[in-house]
Amino acid sequence: MIKPFLLVFLGGGIGSLCRYGVWLLIRPWQMHFPWATFVANAIACFLLGLFLAWQGHSWLSDERRLLLITGLCGGFSTYSTFTAESWGLWQSGHYLALAAYTAGQFVVCTAFLLLGVRLGT
Numbered sequence: 001m002i003k004p005f006l007l008v009f010l011g012g013g014i015g016s017l018c019r020y021g022v023w024l025l026i027r028p029w030q031m032h033f034p035w036a037t038f039v040a041n042a043i044a045c046f047l048l049g050l051f052l053a054w055q056g057h058s059w060l061s062d063e064r065r066l067l068l069i070t071g072l073c074g075g076f077s078t079y080s081t082f083t084a085e086s087w088g089l090w091q092s093g094h095y096l097a098l099a100a101y102t103a104g105q106f107v108v109c110t111a112f113l114l115l116g117v118r119l120g121t
Contacts, residue, residue: 011071018076033097037078044077045109049116051095
């Protein structure tokens with residue numbers, strides 16, 4: 001009964017560490033655009049697309065779905081950070097960056113999800 005919680009916990013921890021790694025790699029280029037969150041969300045959507053495409057395969061059991069989809073992708077994706085950074089762009093008057101960031105997140109993350117599904121099938 002506790003195993004599903006442990007799988008989500010483990011996957012979420014790994015996803016959070018991956019997100020932090022992306023932030024460490026990209027933060028020197030942040031400037032007035034939150035690239036680290038943008039890239040982390042795109043990668044998480046790509047992985048989610050792959051995992052969703054693989055759901056019908058026998059190796060992707062319910063336990064692995066909890067680990068990879070709920071845990072890893074949930075820990076890697078940064079929607080709450082995305083909204084906070086969007087608000088920060090609004091507050092600082094960077095309206096063009098805000099528009100590019102919010103529209104870009106939707107377009108790029110949707111495209112990466114579809115790419116993951118396509119590569120996974």
